[in-house]
Amino acid sequence: MGDREVDQQLVLRAQRGDKHAFELLVAKYQRKLGRLLSRLVRDPAEVEDVTQEAFIKAYRALPSFRGDSAFYTWLYRIAINTAKNYLVAMGRRAPTSTGFDHEDAETFEDAEQLRDTATPEAELLGKQIATTVNRAMEQLPEDLRTAITLREIEGLSYEEIATVMNCPIGTVRSRIFRARESIAAELRPLLDVDGNRRW
């Protein structure tokens, strides 16, 4: 079961009336979507509003989602249309192009472009998160750092990582989990500040 199958299971559950399953998708994709929308809507408060609206529109449109494309690709289209409609309603001109196509929605390799367009506040917030995670990564033992890197950045499966690292799958599973837990210990205080969670 890959990442797309995990999403598909959550979508199926949401389509059967499980709102919590959709919340798990929100938790998974809100950063990615917020980052995408910040290219169209510069103000962070407006980005939040449009991101929320995009998720609600996606939830309402769930019966029409048949799984022909990846969930994020479908969500991406809804988000772009929501942002454009928002800008038109606000009397602002919507960009004719977002600068990246649907294939980019799958990989989203536009970090450099976004750094140029994000607001100073958003950039500072992003830097805090990135600094914390990078610092935690540096403190990890080599085998844990390699395992989490191969998984999160290279996108390898556990089986592929086991081959690369020449160790059993159970060891890969344990290393990735321990790496995540170590980083999470540093990150959690940043994610929950006075009940107003941030990234």
Add this chain to the structure above:
Amino acid sequence: MSEEISRLMDGEVDGIETHALWHSLRHRQAMMTWTCYHAIGDALRGEVGVTRDLREDVAKRLAVEPTVLAPSASAPPRPATWAWAVAATLAAVAVVGWTAWSLVDATPAGLSGSVVAGSMRGTEIGPSTVSADYLLAHQEYAPSAMLQGMGPYLRDVAVTREVKP
């Protein structure tokens, strides 16, 4: 639990385990772990968001949304009307065909069976068993509908008379 969530988000769990884990993720702590682990992945890929956590705000709005109930994409399609018509036609043809075959089959086999039955009856009901005089004497009590059934007996009587002289 956190290790299971770690494997779940990587798609490294089987179907039965997945079902239980989705249920477990209803608990706040498990949900926080799910959110945190995904945030780590996003940060490592340089996809850090520019907004605060919107999950609870979206959840509040979802709470007042009508629950969506989409038909399952994997549900088998209902048979079309023509399919029912074809099935009914085939069933009718099968019944008629079976009935007709039974009749055709009964003709030779049934006839031979009747001959055998008739001969056996003729053998079993001999003049010593039933008196022909008795049958003739009581023939008037036999219902007219039974006349066909009297044929073998009448033949037996004729045979008996030929034997007597």
